Amino acid sequence: KAGVTQTPRYLIKTRGQQVTLSCSPISGHRSVSWYQQTPGQGLQFLFEYFSETQRNKGNFPGRFSGRQFSNSRSEMNVSTLELGDSALYLCASSFSLPGDTQYFGPGTRLTVL
Amino acid sequence: SQELEQSPQSLIVQEGKNLTINCTSSKTLYGLYWYKQKYGEGLIFLMMLQKGGEEKSHEKITAKLDEKKQQSSLHITASQPSHAGIYLCGADGLGNFNKFYFGSGTKLNVKP
Numbered sequence: 001k002a003g004v005t006q007t008p009r010y011l012i013k014t015r016g017q018q019v020t021l022s023c024s025p026i027s028g029h030r031s032v033s034w035y036q037q038t039p040g041q042g043l044q045f046l047f048e049y050f051s052e053t054q055r056n057k058g059n060f061p062g063r064f065s066g067r068q069f070s071n072s073r074s075e076m077n078v079s080t081l082e083l084g085d086s087a088l089y090l091c092a093s094s095f096s097l098p099g100d101t102q103y104f105g106p107g108t109r110l111t112v113l
Numbered sequence: 114s115q116e117l118e119q120s121p122q123s124l125i126v127q128e129g130k131n132l133t134i135n136c137t138s139s140k141t142l143y144g145l146y147w148y149k150q151k152y153g154e155g156l157i158f159l160m161m162l163q164k165g166g167e168e169k170s171h172e173k174i175t176a177k178l179d180e181k182k183q184q185s186s187l188h189i190t191a192s193q194p195s196h197a198g199i200y201l202c203g204a205d206g207l208g209n210f211n212k213f214y215f216g217s218g219t220k221l222n223v224k225p
Contacts (some may be wrong), residue, residue: 033213043215056212090155097205099144104156
């Protein structure tokens, strides 16, 4: 089985721009969660999607949004980028939360200049 | 406050030595996961514990979930340079389903 894939792997943007990140889950997984990882804050939960519905979200501003498609693929969008948005963005897929193991993609490294 | 506290924050050990990493929760853990991360990369799933008193092993790594299900430990026997990385514990269902929490991580360096 193919693992979780994320594209692109690296991105450089400037302040004020917007960005869209993509995540393809493991085949058969319906839950996709997104995380932001920074040296200062560690791994923080952004949101989780299941069957195209956002079931839960973390404490991030509305500039962070996401969606999930019928094939379970998910996208995450960040609008009006700020320097502090520079981070490693990880997505994880599972059959469902809670209780099922999440498998992580390699991440997208976003740098905001 | 952090839902999951990990200790120590960092660890440097000589190759061949044993080590233990702890993960403590203020709430009952329904599922406790251990992951390993190489710098700047994704997380690799190590193991999952659900039952109090449960213990699982994979190669030279053993994880336990205590009886009261509020603490887990990860033990590495005869450490090797390949064990180096960041170890993270994670949990779901800490009073907020469909949300997953991670500890702050333990950075392990193994000196050859």
